[in-house]
Amino acid sequence: MQRIVDFVLELDKLKGVTRATRPIGLDRYENSAEHSWQIAMLAASLAPYAESGVDIQRVIAMLLVHDIGEIDTGDTIVYAEEGAAERKSAERVAVQRIFGLLPAEQAGKFMALWQEFEDAATPDARFAHAADRAMPVLLNLANNGQSWRENGISHARVVRRIGPPIQAGCPALWAYLEARLDDAQHRGWFGAA
Amino acid sequence: MQRIVDFVLELDKLKGVTRATRPIGLDRYENSAEHSWQIAMLAASLAPYAESGVDIQRVIAMLLVHDIGEIDTGDTIVYAEEGAAERKSAERVAVQRIFGLLPAEQAGKFMALWQEFEDAATPDARFAHAADRAMPVLLNLANNGQSWRENGISHARVVRRIGPPIQAGCPALWAYLEARLDDAQHRGWFGAA
Numbered sequence: 001m002q003r004i005v006d007f008v009l010e011l012d013k014l015k016g017v018t019r020a021t022r023p024i025g026l027d028r029y030e031n032s033a034e035h036s037w038q039i040a041m042l043a044a045s046l047a048p049y050a051e052s053g054v055d056i057q058r059v060i061a062m063l064l065v066h067d068i069g070e071i072d073t074g075d076t077i078v079y080a081e082e083g084a085a086e087r088k089s090a091e092r093v094a095v096q097r098i099f100g101l102l103p104a105e106q107a108g109k110f111m112a113l114w115q116e117f118e119d120a121a122t123p124d125a126r127f128a129h130a131a132d133r134a135m136p137v138l139l140n141l142a143n144n145g146q147s148w149r150e151n152g153i154s155h156a157r158v159v160r161r162i163g164p165p166i167q168a169g170c171p172a173l174w175a176y177l178e179a180r181l182d183d184a185q186h187r188g189w190f191g192a193a
Numbered sequence: 194m195q196r197i198v199d200f201v202l203e204l205d206k207l208k209g210v211t212r213a214t215r216p217i218g219l220d221r222y223e224n225s226a227e228h229s230w231q232i233a234m235l236a237a238s239l240a241p242y243a244e245s246g247v248d249i250q251r252v253i254a255m256l257l258v259h260d261i262g263e264i265d266t267g268d269t270i271v272y273a274e275e276g277a278a279e280r281k282s283a284e285r286v287a288v289q290r291i292f293g294l295l296p297a298e299q300a301g302k303f304m305a306l307w308q309e310f311e312d313a314a315t316p317d318a319r320f321a322h323a324a325d326r327a328m329p330v331l332l333n334l335a336n337n338g339q340s341w342r343e344n345g346i347s348h349a350r351v352v353r354r355i356g357p358p359i360q361a362g363c364p365a366l367w368a369y370l371e372a373r374l375d376d377a378q379h380r381g382w383f384g385a386a
Contacts, residue, residue: 001369004238008328009335011234015216015227023208033227034208040233040257041204045197045299057250064233064253106238135201142202176194 007101013071020077020147021136032067032075035135039063042138043131049172054127058113062128065110066117069094077151078133078161088118120165130169133162134177141180145189152191155181200294206264213270213340214329225260225268228328232256235331236324242365247320251306255321258303259310262287270344271326271354281311313358323362326355327370334373338382345384348374 014036018029040060047056067075069091076087095114099107116125137158140148148158159181167174184190207229211222233253240249260268262284269280288307292300309318330351333341341351351374360367377383 001242001365004235005331005369007238008231008235009217009331011231012217012332012335015223015231016219024202024205026209030208031227033230034224037226037230037233037257038201038204038208040230042197042201044254044257044303045200045295047299048296049194057254060253060257061237061250064230064237102238103241106241110237138198138202139205142205172194176198 003102004106007098010071010098010101011068014068017067017070017075019075019136020151021139022143022146024139024142030139032070036064036067039131039135042135043128046127046131046170046173049170050127051123054123056127058124059128059131062113062117062125063131065095065113066128066132068098068110068114071098077147077153078136092118120168126165126169128169130166130173133166134170134173137162137177137181140189141184144187145184148190150191154192155185155190158190196295197299200291203264203291203294204261207261210260210263210268212268212329213344214332215336215339217332217335223332225263229257229260232324232328235328236321239320239324239363239366242363243320244316247316249320251317252321252324255306255310255318256324258288258306259321259325261291261303261307264291270340270346271329285311313361319358319362321362323359323366326359327363327366330355330370330374333382334377337380338377341383343384347385348378348383351383 014033015031017032019032019035021030022028023030040063043059043063044056050056072094073087073090095111099110102110116122117128120126120129136147140146147153159178163174163178166177207226208224210225212225212228214223215221216223233256236252236256237249243249265287266280266283288304292303295303309315310321313319313322329340333339340346356367356371359370
């Protein structure tokens with residue numbers, strides 16, 4: 001029991017890992033713990049748009065664990081294009097340390113979910129990626145492009161980076177977002193190209 | 194799709210609902226969105242201590258939705274002893290409004306999970322309650338009793354309020370916490386009786 005307690009208290013640190021997006025109407029940046037909750041709820045709500053065979057409960061479990069490595073590495077905006085392999089390697093070391101606080105059987109379960117998300121090769125993992133990629137876009141669309149403008153991210157860069165994984169995991173969601181992103185471009189909510 | 198988007202953006206408000214507990218080492222109060230993530234992870238980690246027949250995936254889904262009514266009502270410290278029926282009634286109105294943003298079928302699923310948690314009559318719901326009740330205690334035990342001291346909560350009041358639901362949902366967790374709470378009393382981490 002003490003190992004489980006040590007693990008869940010270590011998880012507390014994810015509440016202090018900040019992301020590039022602000023919650024709507026709040027004067028602070030979002031943290032990765034509340035983000036993890038919101039994308040789990042988005043995936044659950046999107047269930048009617050999942051391809052047959054997707055197990056939403058597994059998707060939720062994957063989304064709840066997928067950012068835990070950021071406790072050691074911090075969050076990096078999805079549009080960063082350099083150093084991705086090094087960041088993933090560091091995150092893997094981090095989750096091995098953090099999940100390793102737990103008894104081996106439970107650690108193995110979380111590690112397998114984390115790895116399945118990273119590999120993005122199963123329908124469950126692809127659906128999870130679609131929810132994870134879509135959420136900051138939805139917040140930006142509700143925030144007049146806050147993190148795109150703050151970080152100089154262009155429309156083309158957003159479409160190039162998030163279009164393929166959302167299309168692969170949840171085509172109906174990408175069809176919706178593509179139209180919203182076009183509209184946002186007309187409104188001037190992006191940074192320079 | 195727009196109804197799902199409206200719902201998940203409405204959920205963003207839970208990031209602004211603050212609780213009585215502080216995350217370890219942070220100079221702010223915890224919000225209900227990050228709390229919901231952490232208790233889902235606690236329940237997942239506690240799986241080996243669940244009685245047979247508990248479906249951890251359903252427990253996680255219940256924990257992710259159970260605080261959503263606080264978007265309209267705010268959080269109330271668990272030790273508040275007056276007005277509980279009125280608060281629950283207001284939370285029910287709130288979740289009906291918020292889940293009602295979704296298409297009816299998904300709204301019904303979330304509402305059923307919320308109600309099952311509130312009724313605390315199934316093994317899944319009792320296990321969920323144990324995780325929900327235990328988490329702020331674990332944070333207080335790591336914070337030298339921060340919210341107990343700030344709010345004048347005595348050891349006897351903690352034991353009376355959280356002992357029965359944690360014992361009912363996860364006896365091994367209560368056995369662990371009971372000993373930790375006794376130790377905390379010796380250390381003077383509670384408010385006046």
